[in-house]
Amino acid sequence: MNEKFFIAQIGRTVGLWGDLKFHLHTDFPEQFQVGHTYQSNRGELTISDINFKRGIVRFQGYESIDAAKKLTNTKLYADEAQTKELCNLEEGQHFWxxxxxxxxxxxxxxxxxxxxxxxxxxxxxxxxxxxxxxxxxxxxxxxxxxxxxxxxxxxxxxxxxxxxxxxxxxxxxx
Known part of the structure; x- marks a missing residue:
């Protein structure tokens, strides 16, 4: 079983360089790092830059405003193996x-x-x-x-x- 879990949604563009609003749907924001690749409803996407304080993300190959607009409302997913690899549980915590x-x-x-x-x-x-x-x-x-x-x-x-x-x-x- 290779079930995918919805972990984030991409919002509107911000600025001119392909930055996008980033809406987390996970308890583990630490899993989002530069170079990590995620499944999406628009194919695989690899993070090229992320700023949690501003709530924005940029993806490889989408570094212009026109390219980034194509990702508005895209959903990101992780499977069980990727989740277990990238997310750190504390004592007594369990994955859903x-x-x-x-x-x-x-x-x-x-x-x-x-x-x-x-x-x-x-x-x-x-x-x-x-x-x-x-x-x-x-x-x-x-x-x-x-x-x-x-x-x-x-x-x-x-x-x-x-x-x-x-x-x-x-x-x-x-």
Whole structure:
């Protein structure tokens, strides 16, 4: 599986030398460096200059305003391997693609499986597909768990398990 992840979008041109506004859609801005190449909906693009303070980027082969205009609204993507290579996780952090697919447990009870992760305001929420046995007992088919210490005890991506507390209360209230 070579899934691509949307990590940035290019905006309008700035100035005369091919600079473009740069809108990040990632928690890892350090991955964007001069010489790095990314997939886009317009082919591969290699960064020739980047200025995080001004929020602008320039790409090789697009160093004029006319050439750069062709990249307005282009989306940049990275695959799993590139993400793991260029992004540095801190202790206890996980990539979303490693958490998606994990079984959600409270104690020994399986509550469901993480289908997606959504960011609302500044909090990430696990979007959980409820286990069929719980759905059969009248509970909701899907529910959201805030990915915060209050509810998530531990995430073991190697075993594909998210251990929770009080998550069943959220499910029962859904």
């Amino acid at each position: 693609f490693d958490v998606i697919g994990c079984t959600v447990k409270q104690g020994d009870e399986v509550l469901g499986v993480v289908e997606d992760i959504q960011r609302l305001a500044d909090v990430d929420y696990l979007s959980v597909k409820t286990d069929e046995t719980l759905v059969g007992s009248g509970l909701a088919k899907n529910f959201l768990i805030p990915y915060i210490d209050r509810y998530v005890i531990d995430t073991d991506v190697a075993k594909k398990i998210v251990h929770t507390r009080d998550a069943k209360d959220i499910l029962e209230a859904s």
